[in-house]
Amino acid sequence: MTETVPAGRLSSVSSGNALELRGVTKMFGALAAISDITLTVRSGERRAVLGSNGAGKTTLFNCVTGDFLPTGGTIRLFGEDVTRFPAYERIRRGLRRTYQISLLFNGLTVADNVYLACRGVSRGRFSFLRPRESDALIARADELIAAVHLQDWRDISVANLSYGQQRQLEIALALAGAPRLILFDEPAAGLSPTERSELIAILQGLPGHIGYIIIEHDMDVALRVAESVTMMHNGTIFKEGTPEEIENDQEVQELYLGDGHA
Amino acid sequence: MALAEPRKSAVQPTWVERIPAIWWALLLVLLTMPAWANDFILFQVMGWTFVLGMIALSLMFLAGYGGMVSLIQMSVAAMAGYMVAIFGASGVGDISMGLPWWLYIPIAIVIAAIFGTVVGALAVRTEGIYTIMITLAIASAFFYFTRQNYTIFNGYSGFNLVVPPQLFGVDWRQPMPFYYLTLGCAGLCYGAVVYVSRAPFGLALQGVRDNPRRMAALGFNVTAHRVASYTFASVIASIGGILLVWQNAQIAPGTAGIPAVIDILVIAVIGGITRPIGPFIGALIYVLLRTFSPDVLLAFGLSGERFKLLVGLGFLALVFFSPDGVLGLWERWRARRARRRDPLTGGEE
Numbered sequence: 370m371t372e373t374v375p376a377g378r379l380s381s382v383s384s385g386n387a388l389e390l391r392g393v394t395k396m397f398g399a400l401a402a403i404s405d406i407t408l409t410v411r412s413g414e415r416r417a418v419l420g421s422n423g424a425g426k427t428t429l430f431n432c433v434t435g436d437f438l439p440t441g442g443t444i445r446l447f448g449e450d451v452t453r454f455p456a457y458e459r460i461r462r463g464l465r466r467t468y469q470i471s472l473l474f475n476g477l478t479v480a481d482n483v484y485l486a487c488r489g490v491s492r493g494r495f496s497f498l499r500p501r502e503s504d505a506l507i508a509r510a511d512e513l514i515a516a517v518h519l520q521d522w523r524d525i526s527v528a529n530l531s532y533g534q535q536r537q538l539e540i541a542l543a544l545a546g547a548p549r550l551i552l553f554d555e556p557a558a559g560l561s562p563t564e565r566s567e568l569i570a571i572l573q574g575l576p577g578h579i580g581y582i583i584i585e586h587d588m589d590v591a592l593r594v595a596e597s598v599t600m601m602h603n604g605t606i607f608k609e610g611t612p613e614e615i616e617n618d619q620e621v622q623e624l625y626l627g628d629g630h631a
Numbered sequence: 632m633a634l635a636e637p638r639k640s641a642v643q644p645t646w647v648e649r650i651p652a653i654w655w656a657l658l659l660v661l662l663t664m665p666a667w668a669n670d671f672i673l674f675q676v677m678g679w680t681f682v683l684g685m686i687a688l689s690l691m692f693l694a695g696y697g698g699m700v701s702l703i704q705m706s707v708a709a710m711a712g713y714m715v716a717i718f719g720a721s722g723v724g725d726i727s728m729g730l731p732w733w734l735y736i737p738i739a740i741v742i743a744a745i746f747g748t749v750v751g752a753l754a755v756r757t758e759g760i761y762t763i764m765i766t767l768a769i770a771s772a773f774f775y776f777t778r779q780n781y782t783i784f785n786g787y788s789g790f791n792l793v794v795p796p797q798l799f800g801v802d803w804r805q806p807m808p809f810y811y812l813t814l815g816c817a818g819l820c821y822g823a824v825v826y827v828s829r830a831p832f833g834l835a836l837q838g839v840r841d842n843p844r845r846m847a848a849l850g851f852n853v854t855a856h857r858v859a860s861y862t863f864a865s866v867i868a869s870i871g872g873i874l875l876v877w878q879n880a881q882i883a884p885g886t887a888g889i890p891a892v893i894d895i896l897v898i899a900v901i902g903g904i905t906r907p908i909g910p911f912i913g914a915l916i917y918v919l920l921r922t923f924s925p926d927v928l929l930a931f932g933l934s935g936e937r938f939k940l941l942v943g944l945g946f947l948a949l950v951f952f953s954p955d956g957v958l959g960l961w962e963r964w965r966a967r968r969a970r971r972r973d974p975l976t977g978g979e980e
């Protein structure tokens with residue numbers, strides 16, 4: 370056990386943790402985008418990750434989901450060592466993510482996008498049989514589309530959606546199936562105030578067993594949806610604590626809150 | 632709540648009613664063609680169009696839905712043709728085994744599908760131009776191998792007298808039976824591709840085409856999906872290949888030589904790879920040019936050999952003016968016509 374893990378979290382057994390990172394490092398050539406990250410997220414925990422541009426937040430997500438393999442360290446997901454697993458194996462175990470820059474299927478409709486997300490975490494990915502109108506996954510996809518208020522755009526090609534709508538669709542894709550841990554990469558960026566409060570409502574309305582990590586520049590959003598905060602700086606973890614601790618921390622204020630970012 | 636309300640109203644047309652009139656007209660023309668077209672048109676023009684269309688359709692499936700431009704499809708077709716000659720009967724008695732048709736046809740399709748799958752497994756790790764290069768390299772290796780190998784492929788001369796079985800007392804190489812045989816197979820393959828494109832497998836393939844990284848982040852094994860699409864496409868190509876051998880009554884290395892491999896690409900691009908009908912349009916144009924342009928050229932006092940020049944120039948012009956093929960031209964023309972309609976009466980201005 371590493372000493373950097375706060376004592377309170379040590380008590381939770383390993384199976385009670387959604388995510389455990391030990392010394393995770395990712396090099397891009399000579400640049401360490403993240404170095405020696407050790408982090409534990411309990412099942413059902415809701416955590417915000419803060420940090421300035423280039424701090425390594427997205428790279429951390431990419432290592433957890435398997436978009437990139439880390440250069441060093443181990444990643445345990447729901448108690449299982451997944452460090453060398455391909456992305457799809459981790460997703461099938463209950464991990465989900467959204468992308469900072471929307472990664473959608475532009476040639477397909479909204480309904481097809483969400484249907485694919487539902488199909489990807491269920492069986493029959495290779496099915497040659499068309500789904501019937503009564504298919505449970507189609508109904509589930511329609512629920513998700515309604516949850517992000519895209520029902521009127523259901524049969525519209527994704528390329529024709531507005532920026533905000535594409536961000537909403539990103540979230541719908543991440544909610545498909547039975548997620549246990551969701552990684553949101555700046556989901557509120559570029560949303561209108563209304564869309565923003567809808568997003569907060571969606572996050573707050575998630576069932577208690579679903580944990581998430583959210584990267585968010587907007588302190589107000591982050592503090593409303595998270596119970597713990599991890600502060601990153603230059604590829605390392607700079608501070609961990611409750612929202613109040615972070616907000617009132619002298620060093621954090623000097624580094625981030627003082628020099629008026631936003 | 633989206634769940635509670637039925638998504639379709641009672642007055643919505645059934646899928647049969649939704650098929651546009653032009654398709655019914657096309658079906659009627661195709662079904663009655665033997666009544667008014669001569670044997671040459673039935674066998675040489677239409678039969679060949681359907682066969683080449685099926686092989687190009689397998690490329691359309693990979694390229695249009697999967698974003699993978701594979702040049703191995705003609706070789707897969709030829710592999711199936713060779714297997715029919717080897718496991719069935721041919722003029723080369725030392726090699727051909729003379730198995731019954733219900734054995735050699737499935738064997739040929741399975742072996743060709745395995746061949747296509749293995750090539751696919753090698754090719755899917757590459758992207759774009761590298762996929763074209765690796766499949767072209769394997770296609771030319773297949774050509775040289777068949778030319779040099781005498782124990783299995785009978786080298787330079789290949790196999791002659793490869794004919795379809797006399798099933799139901801019909802000689803399937805006669806123009807009318809062959810026409811209906813190829814029409815039926817082409818219709819089945821076309822229908823299969825249209826159907827699968829909206830099934831989870833086909834939909835996921837289009838997802839892989841648009842965004843492989845996101846597909847992996849949704850739980851899909853992108854590599855396995857791509858390889859499986861090669862298998863599916865290979866089955867279609869091998870049906871085309873078997874019919875091609877029967878039509879020519881022979882198969883030789885040149886059947887899948889580099890010119891033939893490129894022709895399949897040209898056919899698919901001319902027709903358009905966005906929809907499964909494109910390859911058949913491309914094949915018809917190719918076959919018409921190939922069949923009739925020598926006569927036209929001769930009439931102008933040019934060498935009949937120059938038909939390739941015509942095909943090439945036509946290809947160049949098309950790629951230049953309409954990168955999405957004849958289908959793209961047609962769709963743009965329809966869109967323009969729809970715009971020009973009078974909004975009140977619906978008639979032309």
Ligand SMILES: Nc1ncnc2c1ncn2[C@@H]1O[C@H](COP(=O)(O)OP(=O)(O)OP(=O)(O)O)[C@@H](O)[C@H]1O
Pocket residue numbers: 397401402420421422423424425426427428429469
């Ligand atoms: N694919 C890549 N190749 C090379 N360098 C990369 C790559 N991805 C990220 N980096 C570098 O790694 C560092 C961390 O980037 P990352 O995207 O993780 O930051 P971030 O905290 O998400 O920043 P932002 O707030 O701007 O999204 C940056 O210096 C970035 O340039």
Ligand SMILES: [Mg+2]
Pocket residue numbers: 426427428469
């Ligand atoms: Mg980022």
